[in-house]
Amino acid sequence: MSTPGRPEVLVSRTGVAEFDLLGVTWRRTTGSAAAPSVLVRTHGDHGWTAWTALDPAPTPRRAEARHARGGTEPLWVGASDGYQVRVDVRSGPVPPGLRVD
Numbered sequence: 001m002s003t004p005g006r007p008e009v010l011v012s013r014t015g016v017a018e019f020d021l022l023g024v025t026w027r028r029t030t031g032s033a034a035a036p037s038v039l040v041r042t043h044g045d046h047g048w049t050a051w052t053a054l055d056p057a058p059t060p061r062r063a064e065a066r067h068a069r070g071g072t073e074p075l076w077v078g079a080s081d082g083y084q085v086r087v088d089v090r091s092g093p094v095p096p097g098l099r100v101d
Contacts, residue, residue, distance in 0.1 A: 011100065014043055014082030024054060024085055025071035027097030036089045038072050043082030051086070070095060 024038045035056040041049045054072035077083075085100055 010087075011085045012083075013100075016081060016083070018079055018081055020078055020080060021074050021076055022080075022083060023057075023072045023074040023101050024087070025069040025097075025099055025101050026095035028068065028070045029096060034090065035070060035072075036087045036095060039086045039088070040075065040077075041084050042077045042080035043084075044078065044080045048084075049077070069097075071101070074101075 022040065022042070024040070038054045039051045040054060041051045043049075052075065054075055057071045057073050060068045083100060087094060087098060
């Protein structure tokens, strides 16, 4: 799957505790650029899945935004024990505090 932008982060972990849902979040900053494109694939009994683009989470209202992290909608992936996450940015820096949740 090809996504416009430049790849900035690729995280790969295997042998983690089994999970079936994941998303990616980051720390919001004042004047943040547009959300990056986030693609994931997971590892399970049958090997690696294909890459899937995660949908961006809705932007919270101003009162909520002060305490909310930016991120993606969660994705149901089924029983998995590993993941790879690719974050592509169109311009500007990678959002700070990226983490897989």
